[in-house]
Amino acid sequence: MGLGLLASRVLRFHTNRRNLLRTIVTKPELQSPEASAAAAAPDPTPDLPPRTPVAGARVHFPNPDDAIEVFVDGYPVKIPKGMTVLQACEIAGVDIPRFCYHSRLSIAGNCRMCLVEVEKSPKPVASCAMPALPGMKIKTDTPVAKKAREGVMEFLLMNHPLDCPICDQGGECDLQDQSMAFGSDRGRFTEMKRSVVDKNLGPLVKTVMTRCIQCTRCVRFATEIAGVQDLGMLGRGSGEEIGTYVEKLMTSELSGNVIDICPVGALTSKPFAFKARNWELKGTESIDVTDAVGSNIRIDSRGPEVMRILPRLNEDINEEWISDKTRFFYDGLKRQRLNDPMIRGADGRFKAVSWRDALAVAAEVLHQVKPEEIVGVVGKLCDAESMMVLKDFLNRMGSNNVWCEGNGPSPNADLRSGYIMNTSISGLEKVDVFLLVGTQPRIEAAMVNARIRKTVRATNAKVGYIGPPTDFNYDCEHIGTGPQALVEIAEGRHPFFSTILNAKNPAIIVGAGIFERMDKDAIFSTVETIAKKGNVVRPDWNGLNVLLLNAAQAAALDLGLVPESSNSIESAKFVYLMGADDVNLDKLPKDAFMVYQGHHGDRGVYHANVILPAAAFTEKEGTYVNTEGCAQQTLPAVPTVGDARDDWKIIRALSEVAGVRLPYDTIGAVQSRIRNVAPNLLSVDEREPATFGASLKPECTQSISSTPFKAAIENFYMTDCITRASKIMAQCSAVLLKK
Amino acid sequence: MARSLQRVWSYGRSLGTLSRPFSATTDALVEAQVKPGEIGMVSGIPEEHLRRRVVIYSPARTATQQGSGKVGRWKINFMSTQKWENPLMGWTSTGDPYANVGDAGLSFDSEEAAKAFAERHGWEYVVRKRHTPLLKVKSYADNFKFKGFPKMRTIDCISRLLCFVVLQDKCKIVCNFFHCTFSACGNSILSVKTFVPIELFS
Numbered sequence: 041m042g043l044g045l046l047a048s049r050v051l052r053f054h055t056n057r058r059n060l061l062r063t064i065v066t067k068p069e070l071q072s073p074e075a076s077a078a079a080a081a082p083d084p085t086p087d088l089p090p091r092t093p094v095a096g097a098r099v100h101f102p103n104p105d106d107a108i109e110v111f112v113d114g115y116p117v118k119i120p121k122g123m124t125v126l127q128a129c130e131i132a133g134v135d136i137p138r139f140c141y142h143s144r145l146s147i148a149g150n151c152r153m154c155l156v157e158v159e160k161s162p163k164p165v166a167s168c169a170m171p172a173l174p175g176m177k178i179k180t181d182t183p184v185a186k187k188a189r190e191g192v193m194e195f196l197l198m199n200h201p202l203d204c205p206i207c208d209q210g211g212e213c214d215l216q217d218q219s220m221a222f223g224s225d226r227g228r229f230t231e232m233k234r235s236v237v238d239k240n241l242g243p244l245v246k247t248v249m250t251r252c253i254q255c256t257r258c259v260r261f262a263t264e265i266a267g268v269q270d271l272g273m274l275g276r277g278s279g280e281e282i283g284t285y286v287e288k289l290m291t292s293e294l295s296g297n298v299i300d301i302c303p304v305g306a307l308t309s310k311p312f313a314f315k316a317r318n319w320e321l322k323g324t325e326s327i328d329v330t331d332a333v334g335s336n337i338r339i340d341s342r343g344p345e346v347m348r349i350l351p352r353l354n355e356d357i358n359e360e361w362i363s364d365k366t367r368f369f370y371d372g373l374k375r376q377r378l379n380d381p382m383i384r385g386a387d388g389r390f391k392a393v394s395w396r397d398a399l400a401v402a403a404e405v406l407h408q409v410k411p412e413e414i415v416g417v418v419g420k421l422c423d424a425e426s427m428m429v430l431k432d433f434l435n436r437m438g439s440n441n442v443w444c445e446g447n448g449p450s451p452n453a454d455l456r457s458g459y460i461m462n463t464s465i466s467g468l469e470k471v472d473v474f475l476l477v478g479t480q481p482r483i484e485a486a487m488v489n490a491r492i493r494k495t496v497r498a499t500n501a502k503v504g505y506i507g508p509p510t511d512f513n514y515d516c517e518h519i520g521t522g523p524q525a526l527v528e529i530a531e532g533r534h535p536f537f538s539t540i541l542n543a544k545n546p547a548i549i550v551g552a553g554i555f556e557r558m559d560k561d562a563i564f565s566t567v568e569t570i571a572k573k574g575n576v577v578r579p580d581w582n583g584l585n586v587l588l589l590n591a592a593q594a595a596a597l598d599l600g601l602v603p604e605s606s607n608s609i610e611s612a613k614f615v616y617l618m619g620a621d622d623v624n625l626d627k628l629p630k631d632a633f634m635v636y637q638g639h640h641g642d643r644g645v646y647h648a649n650v651i652l653p654a655a656a657f658t659e660k661e662g663t664y665v666n667t668e669g670c671a672q673q674t675l676p677a678v679p680t681v682g683d684a685r686d687d688w689k690i691i692r693a694l695s696e697v698a699g700v701r702l703p704y705d706t707i708g709a710v711q712s713r714i715r716n717v718a719p720n721l722l723s724v725d726e727r728e729p730a731t732f733g734a735s736l737k738p739e740c741t742q743s744i745s746s747t748p749f750k751a752a753i754e755n756f757y758m759t760d761c762i763t764r765a766s767k768i769m770a771q772c773s774a775v776l777l778k779k
Numbered sequence: 780m781a782r783s784l785q786r787v788w789s790y791g792r793s794l795g796t797l798s799r800p801f802s803a804t805t806d807a808l809v810e811a812q813v814k815p816g817e818i819g820m821v822s823g824i825p826e827e828h829l830r831r832r833v834v835i836y837s838p839a840r841t842a843t844q845q846g847s848g849k850v851g852r853w854k855i856n857f858m859s860t861q862k863w864e865n866p867l868m869g870w871t872s873t874g875d876p877y878a879n880v881g882d883a884g885l886s887f888d889s890e891e892a893a894k895a896f897a898e899r900h901g902w903e904y905v906v907r908k909r910h911t912p913l914l915k916v917k918s919y920a921d922n923f924k925f926k927g928f929p930k931m932r933t934i935d936c937i938s939r940l941l942c943f944v945v946l947q948d949k950c951k952i953v954c955n956f957f958h959c960t961f962s963a964c965g966n967s968i969l970s971v972k973t974f975v976p977i978e979l980f981s
Binding site for chain 2 (some may be wrong): 093095097098102120121122123173179209213303325338350352564676678
C-alpha cells in the first residue's frame, strides 16, 4: 500500500469520526447548501479565544481616547492611532515575516517581505510602513499575501549564496527560516549570482557581504542607536552594497549589536566564527557584571565553556542591546584563571596546596593580628551574598573595616538616593535637560548613554557636560572641566542654570568617579543646591542621579559596607581582598599579610600571601544591584574551574577554621540573612526606589577644590580582571582606541 | 477547526454528565491530591535529586532572530553545572541526570504548569519575571519629520553654505576645492558623507 493511500485512509477515518459526532447536532448546512455557504464565509468566528499579542507584548497607548479598531484576519483589535499595519497584526497575535523592519529602528520599508492583503486595496500592502486606518480589514493568510511573500523570497534568494552549511548564522537565520516557511521550493533564476567584496569592520564584526540582502538594519542601527555615521549604502541596483564609504573601522561601543540585528549571515561575530553551532549551545539567562548597568544577557555555553554572550530583552535596562565589552569579554573567562588554593613560600613563589592547608594558614594569621588591623576589600564583580558573608565574618573577628573598591574612602551609605539612579534608566526618556557632572556615560555605562542618545534624538533634549574633554555621540554643551563650573551653575551665574530652571523634567547625572575625590561631599552638596534651585527633585519627579561604575557598588552600599576609618589600610596587618584588583595598596605596610580570593590572577595577586580560588559570575548564583537600584540575579552557566569554590562558601569555610562559625550553610540561608539587612536585594527584577531624598543630609562644611574632574575609566574595553585577561578586549583596545 | 474542536469538547462534556457514576471514580483517582514531592518519589529518581533548587523562567526571544514561535513558553533551569570534559575524547561528561532535561526536555505552556510540575517533584523553585516588549506607536512618516535644525560642525556648515548657493542660484557651480555629496533629511542636511569629485551641481 502506497503512503498516499495510507494517508488518505487516515484522513477518511477522521472525517468519518467527525461525521459520527456531527449526527448528534443538526446543522443548517445539512438542510440547504446556500445557508451553509452563508454561515461559513463572513462569520467573524466569535468562538475564537481572545488572542494575545506576539511575544506577550504590552501596548503603549499615548492617549487612550485615540484608539482605533482594525480587523486582522477577521479578528477585531483595538490599537492606538498611528500604529502601522504590522504592529496591528502583532497585537492581534499574527507574526508578519519581515527583514528590514526592526521594532527599535526607524522604518525603512525596503525588503517588501511584510506584504499583506488589505481589503479594498488594489495591491498587497507593505505592512511595516502603512499606517493602520480605522476599520481596515487586514488579511495575512490569503493566497495574495502568500504569493507576494513567495515572490519577494525568490527575488531575495536570487543573489543570496547557498552557503548555509558554512555560515555562522545557519540555524538562527531569519532568511533561512522564512524561506522555509514562505519561500518556494524552486527558483527560476539561472544567471550568475553577484558577489561583493568583504569589508573590514574591525576585530569584532566579521563581514561576508555577498550574503547581504540590503535590509539596511545595520545602517540604521549605526546612525540611530550607536550614533556613528560609519555605515551606509553605496551604489544602485545589483551594484548596491553596504559599506563604510572609505576603508574604516566601525568605532562604536555598541557595534556588536549589528551582528544580532543582521537577519542573514552578512555580519557575524568574528571571535565566534566557526567556533560552534548555535544548536549545540545551552542558553542560561543571566546578568552582565562588567559595568553597573546590569544588562540582561544570555550566556551560551557548550559543555564547560562559555561560547558567546547575547543580549536579552529588558525594556527597563538594556532594551535589546548590549555593549561590546559585555558581548566579547567572555574569552577572558578562560585565561589567567586561579585553579588551586596557593600559598606563597619563603622563596616568594606560589605553591599549590589543599583547601585545608590554605584556610588553616589564613585562619592562623587572622588570630595573630589585632581586630582593628584586619581589613577587607570587596572587588568590582562581587555578588551581594559573598559581601554579606565577608562582612559578617570580619565583624565576628572584631573588625569593621570592610568596603567595596570604587566607593571611595568615606562612602555615604545612609541615604540610598545619594548613590543610585533615582530617575531610573527608562525614566531618562522623559528628561528634557541633562547635566552630566564628571561622568562620561559613553565609556562608563554604554547602555545608559544609548538611552540618553535615544532621548536626545527623539526630543532634542539639551545636554550639558562638566568634565574632561571626551567624545559624545549626541550634541552636548561642554560647560567646564572642574567643580568651578558647577559652582557657577549653582550660583546661577551660568546660562545653563536657566536652561535647567525652564526644563520640565531636568536630570543631573553625577559620575561615581567623584567618590574618590577628597571634596566629594562638597561637590554633592553643590549638586544638591542646583537640584533644589532648579526644581530637579519634585514629588512626581526625581532627576538627581548617580551613575555608578561597577556591578558591586550599589549592593555594597545597600549592605552597609563602609569602612570604620578612612585610612585603615595604613595600619592594616591582615588584608582580605575578595576579588579586589584596583584598590590602591601603596600605603599598605610591607609586613601585612594578604589573602586574595578571586577567580583571576590579576593585580591583586601580586602581593598576596594566600590565594583562594573562587567562581566567576558565570559559574555561580549571585545577586547584583544595578545603578538604578534594581536587584538581579546571575545563574550558573558553566562549572567552576579547577578546585575553585563559590565566594560565600569559601568564607563560610574559613570562618569555621578560624573558630567563628557563621550560621548559614546554604545560599538560601545567606539570603535570609540579607533579608534582615537589605530586603530590597531579594526582590529580584524589581527596581526599589529610594525612600528619602537628599534633604535629610547634614550641612556640608567641606570646601570645593579647583582640581578638574578626571576620567573615571581610561580604557573602555579593560575595566576589571576578566576584561583585562581577554584577548579580544586587548585587540579592541589596540585597534579601536588608537589615537 | 476551532469550532469543530469546541463541538467535540462540548460533546465529551455532555457525555461526562451522562455517565457520572463511572467518571466519578476516575475523577477521584485524578483528583486525589498529589502531595508535593510524591511524583518524584515514585519515579525512580535518585534520592539526592528529589530536593533540588530550580529556577522557572520563560526564555527570551533570541536576539538574532525575529520570529516569536518559541517565545512565551516556560522552562525549568536545574542550575546544573556538574560537567567536565572527558579526558579520553574531549566530550562533555556530566554527573547530573538532570543536566540536559531542563533545556531540551521540559517545556510548559504556563507558569502555573511549571510550578505545579516542580511542586509534584518536590523541587524548591524560584520564578523569574518574564520580560515582554513594549509596543509604541511608530510610523514611516517619522523619517521625514522636521526635528529642528541639527547643530553642525564646521565642515557641515561649509557644505550647507554650498548647498544654499546651489539651491538659490540654480546655476552650475564648479567647485574646485570642495566637492561633497549630502545626505539630506527633510529640508535640512544631516551631515557630509563623503568627498567625491563631482563636476557640477545642477
